[in-house]
Amino acid sequence: MLTRLSIRNIVLIEALDLDFGRGLGVLTGETGAGKSILLDALGLVLGDRAETSLVRAGADKANVTASFEFAALPGVIAAALDDAELTIEPGEPLMIRRQVKADGGSKAFVNDQPVSAGLLRQLAPALVELHGQHDDRGLVNPRGHRMLLDRYAGVDLGALERRWASWAKAEAQLAEARASVEQAKLDQDLLIAHLAELTTLEPVAGEEARLAAQRSDMQKGERLAGELEDLRHIWEGSDSPLASLRVAARKLDRIAGEHPLLTEALAALDRAVIEAGEAEEKLEKAAEALIHDPAALDAAETRLFELRALARKHRCEVDHLPDLMREMRARLDSIEGGEAQLDALEAAAKEARAAYVAAAEKASEQRLKAAKALDKAVAAELAPLKLDAARFLTAIGRLPEDKWGAQGMDAAEFLISTNPGADFAPLNKIASGGELSRFILALKVALAEKGGAATIIFDEIDRGVGGAVASAIGERLARLAADEGQLLAVTHSPQVAARGGTHYLIAKASSGTVTRTSVMLLDAGGRRQEIARMLSGAEVTPEARAQADRLLEGV
Structure with a gap:
């Protein structure tokens, strides 16, 4: 609940600190005293637009701080703070501060940590519920009617939301699988053609480098064929250099013992023979490696060109062609396997839909039952509020399937008829200001036991009525405050004011050219x-x- 409101330099309020407690608190004062300023100031900490016109004349900035205390932090607030990565210790008050500069711009803080105004708007519905003759939110706004009915009916929205999420996930998986199979079918003929082409060629990893080296060697052999043939003639036969060296070595061996220099000459000659033999062996191997076979060269070049052309076609490296073959085979296999997977996913989606529909139907039944009870409860409140001829109806309609959602398959709206025989219509379409305020009070009293915001504010809900009706309004506000914990009422009715547990007087005073608004308990x-x-x-x-x-x- 709201425990403290501190205002600095807001319009006519220079400095004001108000403490609030449980029960019904009433705020009274003469017309124009500044009651709306309090609501504007409170609106700032609830995320309303920060207008520079709110800053008191002569001040450079305005500040509003509101403190809220809870026995246990409401789930909506805890979730919003958690998303914003803000932590409040158990028992610690929630302090919201808003600063507005006279030259434009504003800042927002939660427990002295900077936040966005958007976060304040997220927190607002669980903090303060404001009802007035011109209120376009709260009970008047049809968008919130189903939520209020669900709260009254005790609908387990968490279970319904989980069923919806499961169905949505199953449908998404099914749609993805269908798209994949359809695309695969479209590509099937092309895949078969590409795979046949690859299978015919049967590429092997590393083949390009091997073929390129082989082709290079054969091309060199073609170029060196004449020189290699001349060398072969030189090294072959009895008069070849190697044969001559061997003959010389044998002759020198017979006389090498006659002188040390001859021995050294023989050793050198032996080394020459060995190295000449190695040279001959290498020449023979080189000749074999560089054999120029026109047919083999043509075959190597043809295969190399085919491999590279196929790689260009598929925009990959030649060495990746084997992997591409495996991928294509897998994609073709997945077409048949995908059909079987579709059957399983379709069954899962059907099962998830059935579970959601069952949960939504249960919620619908609860809503219909609660709607009748709510209509009866509101009807009981209308006569004392001088709305004897009025009727209230909670209208529930089934939405088309494309409009179903996490909250079910129903639309709900509160309707009224103010005159006998008149058609039912939305709350804010046919009720006058005073009637609308009393309808809101009757509805709020009927909904009271089902919870709501921590603090409820009624702004001049008794305008245009008096006597017994005003007394009935006061009695119901007091009863509502006892049920809800904290209710504040801005009122001009003495009957309502008399019901307050606490009473605040709002007054305006002028001193020269300076006018100030004050509030006194x-x-x-x-x-x-x-x-x-x-x-x-x-x-x-x-x-x-x-x-x-x-x-x-x-x-």
Whole structure:
């Protein structure tokens, strides 16, 4: 609930600190005293647009701080703070501060940590519920009616949302698989043709480098064929250099012992023979490697060109062609396997849909049952509020399947008929300001036991009524405050003001050219005097004070 509101330099308010407690708190004052300023200030911490016109004349900035305390932090608030990576310790108050600069711009803080105004708007519905004659949110807005009905009916939205998520996931998987199979079917003929081409060629990893080297060697052999043949003639036969060296070595061997130099000459000659033999062996191997076979060269070049052309066609490296073959085979296999997978996914999606529909149908039944109970509860509140001829209806309609969602398959809206025989219509379409306020109160009282925001504010909900109707409004506000915990009512009705557990007087005073709005918590005597003023007008009479006493004693 709202425990403290501190305002600095907002319009006519220079500095104001207000403490609030549980129960019904009433705010009264003469017309134009500045009650709307309080609501505007509170709106800032709830994420309303930061207008520079709110900054008090002469001030460079304005600040509003609101403190809220909870026995346990509401789930909506906890989730929003968690998403924003903000932590509040158990028992720690939630403090929201908004700063507005006179030259434009604003800042927002939650427990002194900077946040966006968007986060404040996320928190607002769970913090303060504002109802007034011109309120276009809350109970008047049809978009929130189903949520309120669900809360009243006790619908397990969490289970319904999980069923919806499971169905949506199953449908997404099925759609993805269908698209994959359809695409594969479209590509099937092309895949078969490409695979046949690859299979005919049967590429092997590393083949390109081997063929390129082989082709290079054969091309060199073609170029060196003449020189290699001349060398072969030189090294072959009895008069070849190697044969001559061997003959010389044998002759020298017979006389090498005659002198040391001959021995050394023989050793050198032996080495020459060995190296010449090695040279001959290498020449023979080189000749074999560089054999020029025109047919083999043509075959190597043809295969190399075919491999490279196929690689260019598929925009990959030649060495990746074997992998491409395996991928194509897998894609073709997946077409047949994909059909079987589709059957399984279709069955899973059908099962998930059935589970969602069952949960949604259960929610629909709960809503229909709760709608009747809510209509009856609201009807019981209308007569005391001088709405005897009015009727209230909770309309529930089945949505088309493409409009189903995580909250089910129903649309819900609160409708009213203000005159006998008149058609039902939305709350804000046919009710006058006073009627709308009383309808909202009746509906809120009927919904009271099902929870809502931590703090409820009614802004001049009693405008245009008096006497017994005003007394009935006051009694219901007091009852609602007892059920909900904290309710604030801006009122001009003494009957409503008398019901307040706490009473705040809003007053405006001028000193020269400076006008200020102040708010004072009234004691028992102050309450009596203010209610008497509300009863009598400018001059408080003894009769008004006596009437005020009777009102206060009657609550």
